Structures are given as C-alpha cells and as structure tokens.
Amino acid sequence: EPEVTQTPSHQVTQMGQEVILRCVPISNHLYFYWYRQILGQKVEFLVSFYNNEISEKSEIFDDQFSVERPDGSNFTLKIRSTKLEDSAMYFCASSELGLKETQYFGPGTRLLVL
C-alpha cells in the first residue's frame, strides 16, 4: 500500500540553525500539508500546498517557514532560524483531491531545538 514517508525521523539542532524536513507524498496525490504537534498538545495546521504553490497557511507559518516541492516527488518544510518553541513533531500529509479525499499522514519528524 502506498504511504507517505518522512525523513529524518528525529532531528536535533541548535537554536538559530536552519532545518529542512523532508516528505515524500503518495505519488498521484496533488494536495500536500504540514502540521505540527508540540509534545502532549493538539495538532496545529501549518500550510497546505497545491499546484506548486501555497493554498493556505496558518498564523504559525511566518516568514521563518517555507515549503517547496523541488523535484516533483519531495515536499520540504524549511525553518530558517529555529527557535526553542519550534521543538515539536512535524507531520506531512497528502491527499489525491484535497478535502474530498482521505488524507494520508507520514510517520512524523521529531524536531528538538536546543
């Protein structure tokens, strides 16, 4: 069964460093999403992406964040200058036809900013 993959599974970085989280969505999917979940808290939406551009973004997704689909298969989330409060689990998801179809989630990347 096709699945969404994410790398790395864990990343530790120093405050102020740039990180890139990678996701490989399911191949025929057109809609992509990033969410984050601070430990023990609720899930928060970051951004949705369709047709090579951002569809929607939340207030969390400020200019420190960016997304890219560099090569037609990967979908990346970049945090330019990490802060302590960026420590969280980051989930990527994809769907074939947006909200009309099931969303499939990756296993997540646990980011720890020291």
Next chain:
Amino acid sequence: AQKVTQAQTEISVVEKEDVTLDCVYETRDTTYYLFWYKQPPSGELVFLIRRNSFDEQNEISGRYSWNFQKSTSSFNFTITASQVVDSAVYFCALWEGSGGSYIPTFGRGTSLIVHP
C-alpha cells in the same frame, strides 16, 4: 471561545463497553468540513472520517459511528464494543474556508484508554 471543543480530556472504559467522544464546534461559515483523526500511542496520525456541512447523514463503519447534528453544532464519535486497540488520542477538527481553500482547527483531543 474555542472553535472546536472536546470537553472530555480522558475517558477510561473496560473492553466491550460502548464509548462516545464528543466534539462541539463553532463556525459562521455555511460550508465547512469536520474530521476525526486517531493518534495511537505509537504517535502517527490516522484519518478516520470526513463530513461536509451539507451532509448530515450519520455514518457507520464497523464498530465506529458518527453523529453529525448541525442544530447542536456537534459531531460525536461512538465506538461500539471497544477494544484495547482503540486506546488512542482522538482529535476532532473543523475545516473552515471558502473557494476551495480551507484551514483546520483541531480540538485538544480526547485520550481514550480501553482496559482489558
């Protein structure tokens, strides 16, 4: 006020009991979507169900059923004959927006513990 309220922080049941997880939402939009997700102890997120605001038909999928009532702005989730494998955190989410672009707001989640 929260847009999505899951008032039950934690529910503990014994296997084979039925359990209902409540979700109350608040929106001014006429078109919106409601989702339920499951997050088992392993941490991944699993999509369970999606409903749009124009479809109030209740749905049953095996032991899972969902009751959508616009009159009370609720989208409750019932697990019949619960099993230990149902132990997880369950999140309800409201997707609001227009013109094909929607943003979700998640509830704080309900932790369900099913004891053998």
